Amino acid sequence: MFNIERWQEIFETLRKNKLRTFLTGLSVASGIFILVILLGFSSGIENGVTSEFQQDATNQISVRTRVTTKGYKGLNPGRRIQMKDEDFALINNNYDEFLEYRSANYSIWGGQVAYKNETGNYRVQGVMPDNQFIENADISKGRFVNQSDINESKKLAVIGNKVSMDLFKTENPINKYISIFGISFKVVGVYRDPGGEREESQVFLPLTSSRNAFNGSDNIRNMTFTVKMSDNLDEAVTLSQNITEAIERDLKEKHLIAPDDLAAVRVNNTLEEAQKIYSLIDTIKAVFWFIGIGTIIAGVVGVGNIMIIIVKERTKEIGIRKALGAVPSSIIGMILQEAIFVTMFSGLFGLVGGLALLEILGPQVDSPFIKFPQVDFGTAITTVFILVAAGAFAGFLPAYRAAKIKPIVALRDE
């Protein structure tokens, strides 16, 4: 294998048969290249979709109420349903053991927020402390709303990173006062959100203070919960669905809404969606792997085919070499060493090409659903070696057969 004379002989053969070498190399290199790109984009899609989902907790249940569309028990349609603290307490009591985080929220429409001369429109919401986890908000400075803020109706605000950048620029917003519709709130925290800018353009206030400031009495605009997760996703989805239905039923009963009124109470459960997305990701991954493995198989078959043709084409040469004193093992060795060298070299070439393309194009892909397309280098190298080994194996049989041909028969081959 490490015989320098043998390598010289092989390089000479390869150099003098450029087309054959090029075609073998091309089929291997393109196979690996396509595989690398496929795997890269499969991981890109996974990264993109996963991060798209990280903006909020995936096991979230949110409750909103609107206007009834159907008459029920003598009540006219078109009635506005307003949730109150007692509704939140009811749900909390009924399903306490299944709920992990819970928050009743009061949002202020078209929240105009100002600091000195800077103003902006952001989503402003009165929330409870648990909302931090429901929103997946990471506190980067200061703290989030806590229970004593709620109890004492402190006029505090936690702002998103985008809000901080817009209003405060480089200034540290902590302990500065922002004004919302002319009412001052002290900034106690800044948060970041994996969901990006849109999720970071919010201002959170303690629920009680927001209601005091904006005439909310004990109204609730929406409620959000997360269900306790179990290890089994299917179980968790079922639980989440059951609770979703139960909450809807309870609220309809309490507010005298027709059971078949679809608009008045909206209870959404993200876990079911998440499960669909996860299974979609799994499917995409499976499809990419399927195509990838198909590509590899096609590559191996291609190499095998080329090897058979090479051996066929070289039968006479093999006969000549045997007549001149080549032992069978040196014939097999020659053909295999050539095959392995060509597949390995072009496989690595395709690998580097694919990785380079991902490296160059990856950051330029501007889609929320594809992020950081990349390939695990170990996986890529492994596939190259699989291809080389399979190519060598595919080449071995024809090489072995060629070495077995009697020289006198091989010499007669035209």
Place this chain on the structure above:
Amino acid sequence: MIKIKDLHKSYHMGNNSLHVLKGINFNVKEGELVSIMGSSGSGKSTLLNILGMLDEADEGSYILDGVPIKNLNEKIAAKYRNEFLGFIFQSFNLINYKSAVDNVALPMFYKGMARKERVEKAHHYLEKVGLADWSHHLPSELSGGQKQRVAIARALASEPKVLLADEPTGALDTKTSYEVMDLIQGINDEGKTILVVTHEDDIAHMTKRIVNLKDGIIIDDSPVEQLRAQQYV
């Protein structure tokens, strides 16, 4: 140099068995130039293949330079071919993507000789057959006679005990044939043992001894007055 005793060879094709060699007895001394003649089907090619260790006899003994040739596996046969024999074929059998000098150097590669030495020796043998100026040409750029000379240089390059030539002039015109025979006679003059299979009378008469084969047995084996090819060139 070559001692053959009671050599038999049959080919089996399905249920038919074809008895090709029916007891050949035949010796060649060192330095002889022997031609083997016979019509097609007489067994002359089979005999040459057995002598060349490309095929094996069913029965009888074959001793080459004191070494009994029997029960060969591929590996030993390849080694003996490399050590003892040089082949010259009717269709030249040069490797078409290798230059003349690389073709000549090939048997020395299988001897395990270093590249530099190989190329040096190959040049020497090409010079000997008068093709020093053509050493870097591919076979496709050479004429038939030139190709056969490259093949002869290649056969000599492994410094074999015996040269086996299978219809060496079969693919050449008369004039070129005589040139090749002149070269073969010259090599024989230097003491190399050479066996030539041919069906052409004039070529056979340029050797020193003619062995006539018919239906698998030797019907005539007699020395002849050697005609020098030189005078026809």
